[in-house]
Amino acid sequence: MRKNSIKNTRINGEVQRELSKIISREIKDPRINPMTSVVAVEVAPDLKHAKVYISVYGDVESQASTVQGLRSAAPYIRSLLAKSLNLRNTPELNFIMDQSIEYGVSMSKLISDVNKNNSSDNDEIDDDMDELDDDDDSDDN
Known part of the structure; x- marks a missing residue:
């Protein structure tokens, strides 16, 4: 067999x-x-x-x-x-x-932490871009 x-x-x-x-x-x-x-x-x-x-x-x-x-x-x-x-x-x-289940859980946690950090970084960039747009708009007046 x-x-x-x-x-x-x-x-x-x-x-x-x-x-x-x-x-x-x-x-x-x-x-x-x-x-x-x-x-x-x-x-x-x-x-x-x-x-x-x-x-x-x-x-x-x-x-x-x-x-x-x-x-x-x-x-x-x-x-x-x-x-x-x-x-x-x-x-x-x-x-x-x-240990594969624990390894999978820890990797999922790390990935979600990285995604949270990336989304918060993107939010900061969006806020900075909004401020620049507001500054540009005030210069036009």
């Missing part, structure tokens, strides 16, 4: 969907932030290993404790995954923190 075959893509999506349900509903570990989402899953073609990319809304300490909690609960999560999915092998789960 090729790595990006249709079958592998479907398995990735199905594992991601089930892991999202399991993490949000079944895991009761207080270390795991309730605002944890599964961003992507990459299951190996032989179904032995899976990289699970997660995103946590919160500070760095909350993110670290969530990853630690998920890693300690990985065997239990794997057993729940085996019960819910009918796969030949249930993959070992490797949880990886994904």
Whole structure:
């Protein structure tokens, strides 16, 4: 099976969907932030290993404790995954923190800050132009 075959893509999506349900509903570990989402899953073609990319809304300490909690609960999560999915092998789960959502939010904030600065600079230029026009008009009288 090729790595990006249709079958592998479907398995990735199905594992991601089930892991999202399991993490949000079944895991009761207080270390795991309730605002944890599964961003992507990459299951190996032989179904032995899976990289699970997660995103946590919160500070760095909350993110670290969530990853630690998920890693300690990985065997239990794997057993729940085996019960819910009918796969030949249930993959070992490797949880990886994904910073892409935070990166996107910070970039959006920077872009909006730049746009605000540009619009305020344009307003100042417009005000200066209006003053020059008013001066020109008063010279005509």
